[in-house]
Amino acid sequence: MAYRETDKIKERKAEARENIVKAAHYLVATKGFGAASVSAVAKEADIATGTVYKYFPSKGELLCEVFRDATEREVEKVAAAVNTAGSAPARLQAAIECFARRAIQGRRLAWALIAEPVDPQVDQERLIYRQAYAEIFENLLREGILKSELPQQSPSVSAAAIVGVISETLVGPLSPPTRRELHDTVKPSELDEERLVSSITRFCLQAVCGPNSSI
């Protein structure tokens, strides 16, 4: 025995691995999963193609990890927004606004996570992601209904619907984030974005709160 994995190496390996994930994340957040071929990732990370496979068994595994990481970050933010003090409608509003604003900010990433055509392995992951969002809303709704802060309704359907509203209004239309940018040289002003967010919020709150509600 003349070789053993030392701590220094272990650390360096972790760093290298992390680097690959970062490179892949960058490509995804910047140009989508379509641009994240193994060789592109390798180039971005300044290593050889083969090296990627010393750290990940397959492209799918790598991209799943990237997806999971990005996703977790997003979901956490929304979950945090839910944990505001206040009535169920107020918390719901906070959550929806958080979700929507972040999607607008990181258009391309949002598109990649929500709408970009991806290979089945990642798509599977996406299901979990949407589920995670839906669950946040669902729990909140359930609680609100219990406390009679919200009218009777199917929490699971309403939750999925909210996710759908945001996906479609923000990400769907923007889906290929390039086309639009080619035409409108002017990017939509922050004012417009605010208007959009408030339209969406109004829609969802009214749907969920029904004939009472204070927006």
Added chain:
Amino acid sequence: MAYRETDKIKERKAEARENIVKAAHYLVATKGFGAASVSAVAKEADIATGTVYKYFPSKGELLCEVFRDATEREVEKVAAAVNTAGSAPARLQAAIECFARRAIQGRRLAWALIAEPVDPQVDQERLIYRQAYAEIFENLLREGILKSELPQQSPSVSAAAIVGVISETLVGPLSPPTRRELHDTVKPSELDEERLVSSITRFCLQAVCGPNSSI
């Protein structure tokens, strides 16, 4: 000159072409675009791979045509539902129910049209498709607002939101229509489906009609 395209031949060609489209449609409606490779389509149509190219310049063109056909049929139905007599909310309800019911019936087709990862050429077409749906709703909303049957709101955002609600609640969760079916041997009863449709309808109507509304 010793040959000219006769009527009989013209007809036969049209038939052959139609057959290819039908075969492709069958595959798409049955197993999604992923299963509609050129050779699979050819086999389904009982012809040689190369023959497909005597009728279509590329796979993309063929699939676009399939997509467009299927799409038109769907959109027409919803458009018809809108043309009911009655108040804006009533017509909206009819349209949403029509959209939703059809999606539930033809799950796989709905999934292919709305959510399946597809190649960019078809994806482009999909954008138009969603737009078509959104426009139906948008016009209706605009009209309703004008007649004061609906409260002030952004018709374009609300319209997109409605499309999003239906996509997510019906197609998203069902997206890989197989997985679910592997577990639940029992398919969701018609009763459940009705409940689902009515939940969705309620959500959308309340969102759009606001603090008045009669569901």
Added chain:
DNA sequence: CAATAGTGTGAATAATGATTCACTTCATAA
């Protein structure tokens, strides 16, 4: 029938992109 203009065929080709692998370089410890 012969000449012409196709259509139908399916194996070969092309393009893309993931994965492998024989080899080189590096770190470790006897």
Added chain:
DNA sequence: TTATGAAGTGAATCATTATTCACACTATTG
């Protein structure tokens, strides 16, 4: 030092599919 085992390399290989093409077959007209 030097033997050992792992990390890094990147060109070659594999797999998958769309697309082409040389050839066989069929219909049409003189």
